Amino acid sequence: MFIGEYSHSLDLKGRMAIPAKFRKGLISGAIITRGLDRCLFIFSKTEWEKLAAKLIDLPLAQANSRAFVRLMMSGAVDVEIDSQGRVLVPEYLRQYAGLAKNTVVTGLFNRIEVWDEASWKEYKTKTESQSDEIAEKMGELGI
Secondary structure, eight states: OEEEEEEEEBOTTSEEEOOHHHHGGGTTOEEEEEOSTTOEEEEEHHHHHHHHHHHHTSOTTOHHHHHHHHHHHHTOEEEOOOTTSEEEOOHHHHHHHTOOSEEEEEEEESOEEEEEHHHHHHHHHHHHHTHHHHHHHHHHTTO
C-alpha cells in the first residue's frame, strides 16, 4: 500500500529516489508509465499485471480504448531499484511529465504518481478549491 506525499529531486542522470516507505512494495521491481494529468504512474509488477489484463480486454474497435491502451502500454518501462533506492526515469517519460529537478512523489494505495513540483502545486490548489463539488459527485457514486 502506497500513501503519502514526498518531495524528491531528479539527479543529472534522471534518477529519482523512491520514498523509503514505498520501496518494500517494489522489491520485485516496478513499471513506470505515462499517467493522467501529465504525471507518471509507478506500479508494482503485480499491480501492473492486474491493470494490463484489464487494458487488453478493452474493445479494440473503440478509438478511446485504443488510445488509452497506447498511452499506458507504449510508454511503460520495467525498472529496478538500485542499492540507493533510486530508479532511472527515461528521458521520454521525464519530458511527458515535464519533470525538471524537483518532483513530488505521491502514494495512491495501489500506485505511485510522480509530478513536477510546480505542476503538482497547481493541480493540488485547483483540486482543493473544488473539493465541495468533488465531494458531492463522489456522494452520487455512493462514496
